[in-house]
Amino acid sequence: MEKQVFDFGINTTRRHFLSKLSLGLGSAALGSLLIPDIFKGSGESDMNDLVAGLPHFAPKAKRVIYLFQNGAPSQLDLFDYKPMLNKMHGEDLPESIRGGQRLTGMTANQAKFPLAGSVFNFKQHGKSGAWMSELLPHMASIADDLCIIKTLNTEAINHDPALTFFQTGAQVGNRPSMGSWLSYGLGSENQNLPGFCVLLSRGKGNGQGVYSKLWTNGFLDSVHQGVQFSSGENPVLYLNDPEGMDRSQRRNMLDKLSELNQGTYEDFGDPEITAKVQQYEMAFRMQTAVPEITDMSKEPESIVKMYGPECLVPGTYAANCLLARKLSEQGVRFIQLYHQGWDSHGGLPNEIKGQCMDVDQASAALITDLKQRGLLDETLVIWGGEFGRTNYCQGTLTKDNYGRDHHPRAFTVWMAGGGIKPGVVYGETDEFGYNIVKDPVHVHDFHATILNQLGLDHEKLVFKHQGRRYRLTDVAGKLVNGIIA
């Protein structure tokens, strides 16, 4: 997308030039990458455009932390307690319940669909009496902060399209990710950090890849792209100065560069040149801000204890949860975590234990931590995968071992904070945990509701591209009023 111009005089003096720059730095912070959208506005209203990025109505949440459990955790072993499955363990799933659900190629040829009851013990927790299995003791301890939705449903039955659907509202196609939509709709609150950050981790369970298209800006400007943080030397790509370049030398270089660019500007009068200088200044500031925020060494003992010792190991889920808290504290609009390894087609009881060890304590700690800081009200935290898992076994069923295939019709996701009702269990599935009997929440509805919490009307957050108006919710989406506080 080409930028429109910021009205700059061609004969701007150097002082004027630099003062304009600092104005730009101070007042412009829209987009995931802090790009002032001054270049998007018309010549007339450039200053007004600096305050663009306002929501449609008063928001309840200012930002989102999405703890994506990539690979699809089994709702039947964690949240959706179905004693009927234990009773009927080994018996075939009644055809009336399956109701023509299309199957993945992995189980389509199975002669039988033996039901598999969970091997884990369930108990009710908190005032809401939410059922949770013994695998989630920490989450259970904060049950009253959670809104557990048992009736998410999706259209896709394979990982790639299902993940893409959750992230972009469409199964295929290069559509903008939810974080990009929010960056586009609301801009960034922080001038030194990207507004949409992505953090990856992996458990030991059967994994499914993640792909950068999940945090793509699609047809939106690439300033709205998610910026991947890594646990390597460079927390953000290309962030670190090379060996032997200290801050004062870098500063000196940028000053020289700015003077050279100023010369070009005097020659050509192209506002893109001044924009370029601003981007270098922002890069310089990011170089300080990002390492500060990724440095966990100053976290107090109590915090480390809360998240668990793994939070000091960069690249773990626990470390990413802690980092997510720090980023959200700094006003980062959308923090997307992915934890891989939930795709338990076989040996589920063993695999899921490891996955829960990775995520249970830190997920709960994040909620508690945000709450203690008074940030939970304005931060929407989401936990869940791209679909659920089948109530019948994939592969060989034994008394204490089974696998589960992909199940799109009903699965569990929880939300906390951000103006969502706490201590609520929403929606019901049938006694087989296969179909929804009450209050279904489609992925589009889920998206509409998230946008709503951030003060955005999902029907109005629109971008016209190649002649069509696009929305995160495409042509669907209803607010889930039952979970809104």
Place this chain on the structure above:
Amino acid sequence: MFYKYYKNVSLTQRVPEPMKKPVFLAAGILLFIGMMVASCYQKNTVKKSSSEQTVSYNFDIRPILSDKCFACHGPDAKKREAGLRLDMAESAYAKLKDGKGVAIFPGKPEQSELYKRIISIDPEYQMPTPESHLGLLSETEVGTVKKWIEQGARYEKHWAFTTPVLPKVPEVEKKEWPKNEIDYFVLQKMERAGLVPNDEADKSHLLKRVALDLTGLPPTLEMQRKFEADKSEKAYENIVSELISQKTYGEKMSVYWLDMARYADSYGYQDDEVRTQWPWRDWLINAFNKNMSYDQFLTWQIAGDMLPNASKEQVLATAFFRNHKYTEEGGVIPEEYRIEYNIDKTKTYSTGILGLTVECAQCHDHKYDPISQEDYYRLFAFFNNSKEVGYEGDVSQSKPAKNPMMSITDQEAKTLLSFINRPDTSRLIVSVMGERDTLRATHVLNRGVYDAPGKVVTASGLPSVMKFDTTKLPQNRLGLARWTTSKNNPLTARVFVNQVWQEFFGRGLVKSTGDFGMQGELPTNPALLDWLAVDFMNYNWDIKRLVKQVVTSATYRQSAKITQEKLKTDPDNIYLSRGPRYRLPAEFVRDMVLSTSGLLNPKIGGPSVKPYQPKGLWESATSGRGSLRSYQQDRGGALYRRGMYTFIKLTVPPPSMIIFDASNRDHCEIKRSKTNTPLQALVMLNDPTVLEASRVLAERLTIKSSVTEEKIKESFQRIVCRNPTEKELKLLVNYYNEEAAVFSKDKKHAHKVLNVGEFPHEAKVNENQAAALMRVINTLYNMEETITKS
């Protein structure tokens, strides 16, 4: 107050509000200032002289109706409200279903229901309805509609669906300015708008511009000197001829076609295994270099395999349609994916070649363009007879090509297909097109879903574009190729010349390069577009000739300087009264750095390479399966290949490319965004590629000369492609001295700084001097001008 503010800010499409441009007001056009402003909003219509008072359906009315009305009163039969269709005269003039009047009464706005509703303030009555979120028409739009109805509400066929005819070259006042026909069309518009063209760019900028545009590489020092020294009339034409005959021309032209063809080196989807489509890329470069005519170029890619006695080369060309992603995820339903690949092919054909977005019609009749769902599946049917299946096994059984495929033997690569740069003698296979023996039935898919087949349809081109005459054309891809390259096809040539225009001027004459439909932008200079298209066809679809016309025009040769006045009156340079000024595309940023430092490996074609990449990127986003689960960086010469050869793993595309807005190659793309971000700054500051290039050039120049000014001057000339000004030179010499002073304090410091990249160091170099020069050179690489074509 706060709340009120929220309500007043509309987030619906952040496009600029209509700009009230003083120039239009000042021009004192008597008639209908409002209409002018409305057309400014479209940002592509041009000012009309006072003799052109008629409101044009195509240019003034249809954009409004399409945007505000057609969603419910357009071509989509299923979504049509009240049975009213406003995109056709007969239905718009007809009696309304409820019997109360007509939507449009030609000549009588007050008796036209449409007009009454667009001016209404009653939410129950007004159009568009508040629920549609489309927003009301602006006052000026209402005025335009009123005028149109008063003038008889005459409908016109959509401009892009009428066969172009060669327009007369217009008269201009400033007769000494034009260098070829293009300039007459451009100058006429400028003169009508009261604009004056810029002077010709100075020689160094012009050379840099044309070298980058024709080869993707900056001019070498030798070329700069030669051009500077050539004082003849034909100096510029000579350099153009030289550049266009270089093999690097084919590489440059291929990059945009690779975006369109969504070329990648892996299958996409989750495990994302390696594939070998690169022999097709070699074919593409060669096709541009030998200047294959565009009609043949298309015919081979669409249906090379179906030509009589098809050669291997012709079959290879069809790999164009097989670059789509391919799933290897266990458990998928093959047919679902086979349909998906076919949808992708249909999209690539329609967006890239016809310049239409037809995918809306995959699920329902198109809302804006006269393309029904049935039309869509008739187009889809051309690709539906391919021998491919949706799934050939998971990643553990992966092969570098999928059926149908062709093998290329050693012998063939040496003879028939000698353009293929084949590195080894292992079996080479490529996914290509190939027809089944028996025709696979194509169904209209309800809601576009693979398992909801409806009516059976046969293959046909889009009837609203041009009739597909089944008595003359076979209903297969060969027929489609003939239909596409017919001189009567109103789109093919227009779309291509527009893409070429976009390559050189940064934006097309039709800005929406991929959408020539009703919702697309209107051409800013329709006569020029048509002239270029018809002339192109008349001269045998000769691509190099077209490119030469563009770059030798006075329009192209203008300086890119922007005066404050022009910035105000024409910020987007719609009138082309200055030369193009744009940041280089991602691949060419890399090429610039490598070539100016002398590191560039000029090898053409062959398999993609894996240069330096930040650690852990592939590893952190992999399923753990497949040969691409970890990044195995190449060594030696492979580190210094042009950007277009960087290995594209679809799920984790090369980061420095993506940061500079390269296509992620996920699907057909014909226009990249041009952003300016801090991540781009970080790449230029810290990417080992840029640092190594700075180091290598610094070491070489430090050995070559002991005079600081000379070293800096040569670096500047190589990198910025002009002589530095006194001021620039002084600043850089100062910087050099400052840095040299820093390095002199600590013996090891310079050594540490120079220790970047795998390219061997110059022996016996003065490290302090080299490191100081490296800092200077790195600064030059970071200059805005360096990576800008201006």
